[in-house]
Amino acid sequence: MKEMLKHKRASAFLLLALALVLVMSGCSSSTGQLKTTDDGRIVVDFWYALGGNLGEAVEAVVAGFNESQDEVYVNAVYQGSYEESLTQLRQVVGTSEAPALVQVFEVGTKYMIESGYIEPMQTFIDRDNFDVSQFEENILAYYQVDGKLYSMPFNTSNPIMFFNKDMFREAGLDPENPPRTYNEVREAAKVIKEHFGGRVDGFSVISHGWFTEQMIANQGGLYVDNDNGRSGEPTQALINQEEGQRWFQWLADLREDGTLGNYGRDWDDHRAAFLAQTVAMYLDSTASTSGNVNNADFEVGTAFLPVPDGVEPHGVVVGGASLWMMADIPEEVQEAAWEFIKYAAQPDVQAQWAASTGYFPITKAAHNESVLQEVYEQYPQFLTAVEQLQNTKLTPATQGALIGVFPEARERVVNAIESVHNGDDPLEALNRANEEINRELENYRRANQ
Known part of the structure; x- marks a missing residue:
């Protein structure tokens, strides 16, 4: 890149x-x-x-x-x-x-x-x-x-949430009213886990930096300073602010509940798990809509990205x-x-x-x-x-960050997410990724002076 x-x-x-x-x-x-x-x-x-x-x-x-x-x-x-x-x-x-x-x-x-x-x-x-x-x-x-x-x-x-409508019905959840907030997803994941005797993961998300970018933007948060790099060269990462903290803490909570599936970094592994009915809800790109709908042996549901309770959704990048x-x-x-x-x-x-x-x-x-x-x-x-x-509100948050080391930043975030899957403290992992991205930004500025 x-x-x-x-x-x-x-x-x-x-x-x-x-x-x-x-x-x-x-x-x-x-x-x-x-x-x-x-x-x-x-x-x-x-x-x-x-x-x-x-x-x-x-x-x-x-x-x-x-x-x-x-x-x-x-x-x-x-x-x-x-x-x-x-x-x-x-x-x-x-x-x-x-x-x-x-x-x-x-x-x-x-x-x-x-x-x-x-x-x-x-x-x-x-x-x-x-x-x-x-x-x-x-x-x-x-x-x-x-x-x-x-x-x-x-x-x-843009990213959306896919869910298994048949599983929702069987577990007593309303497939026509999918969860819209972090807590609603968390509670639905618990119901799924209990109903299916622990055989089904309630929720999963690929270990990829894109979803962290999206979950921060959906809360109106910035990825880097200077209006997401749109009004000037970014100097500081902001992923460890409250928006990122909510996202990482939520993932840690789902893991603690035993409802967070871990299917690694490969997109196809997550899609395969969904189609095999190993996971009931997961986040993916809209580009997988056709494949999911046409290949599933169950009714596929789609929903907006969830937001923390009490937070107005700003939309997606x-x-x-x-x-x-x-x-x-x-x-x-x-x-x-x-x-x-x-x-x-x-x-x-x-x-x-x-x-x-x-x-x-x-x-x-x-x-x-x-x-x-x-x-x-x-x-x-x-x-x-x-x-x-x-429905997305066009702001510097949803316009997307403009940085020269985005692949490197994503890699740092992926490492942090994997740390959460391994049971590490979510905020420590997030802060570590933020500092690593700051170093990447500084190296980039020096190399391009």
């Missing part, structure tokens, strides 16, 4: 860089980075970072664009996970092997802006008077800095990724890439994308497209994400 890391600890994902050889099939000529197909179409190399069914959906968007016109050919290349893709980009950026477009996850925003290798979307927006009011404000705001849009939102998610254009490429390639970006943002394309993946459409009008209306009617679970994001 950011080659700004010159200090001693290299995050695990930096070690996963793949030595990939990019093969351009169907290309007959190239001059520098300007490539053309046999029939003269300008080639746009596009690196994406979604695998499995999500990757197939990306390929479908690309295929739709390639079939819609005869001047541009987008060559989509899967580069592994977000971390792996960004590691690979760092190795080739500024060279002829770099792509024209790359999909980067949201916490790579600051690195990409400061890399010097990207062309802001605002360049094309201003030139073409492109209407950005068509996009969801809460999504757009994440990728805007000082009023300038640097990348185009592509796949957008968008997750997912956006599309970044490289600056050091021929103008013709930039223009071709811009055409694809505009195509991917069209309401009908966004509606089909959302219907097939569970990601949130970035374009407001997409919700009115028949393909998405049919999904909402058949699977109301999809509407939870829509309502939660549209």
Whole structure:
């Protein structure tokens, strides 16, 4: 995510860089980075970072664009996970092997802006008077800095709670009135545990820093100072303030109750546990909605993120990724890439994308497209994400933190969460993570002075 890391600890994902050889099939000529197909179409190399069914959906968007016109050919290349893709980009950026477009996850925003290798979307927006009011404000705001849009939102998610409606019914809980507060979740988890004789975990959350970011923001708290890094370079982490303390203490309370499932760091392990009915409630990305609903042998329920009792929910920070254009490429390639970006943002394309993946459409009008209306009617679970994001209050808290060491910060938070699972004092673990993030912030500032 950011080659700004010159200090001693290299995050695990930096070690996963793949030595990939990019093969351009169907290309007959190239001059520098300007490539053309046999029939003269300008080639746009596009690196994406979604695998499995999500990757197939990306390929479908690309295929739709390639079939819609005869001047541009987008060559989509899967580069592994977000971390792996960004590691690979760092190795080739500024060279002829770099792509024209790359999909980067949201916490790579600051690195990409400061890399010097990207062309802001605002360049094309201003030139073409492109209407950005068509996009969801809460999504757009994440990728805007000082009023300038640097990348185009592509796949957008937010976190929700999934729960097993059948288990709720069997245990005497109301599946149409899911828990909304920490205490309500805690009590429901106890009921589940008792009813199923301890065979089912009441609640779980993956050991990932994203949910700590979300739970703090949902309470209106900031992750770092200076308005979450939006009004100036952040100097202090704030995750150990009362918002973070409530979240970590709640996890410790659930563990003490014996209702907190621990399925590690792997997203698929948590999803598998839910589908196997080993856990009754868990937090996940909205991007898993389609998979959960279609693969479960029970009725899947969805609910907003819970908040501490007595706290008004502020909403969520968008997750997912956006599309970044490289600056050091021929103008013709930039223009071709811009055409694809505009195509991917069209309401009908966004509606089909959302219907097939569970990601949130970035374009407001997409919700009115028949393909998405049919999904909402058949699977109301999809509407939870829509309502939660549209109810979000746009503040520095929900706009999301802008820091240059986000992957490192997440790793520190993951370690702290795992400490809680191991029975350590939650506030001590949180304070330790906060101090570690402060050191990362200081190292980053020194490296970029």
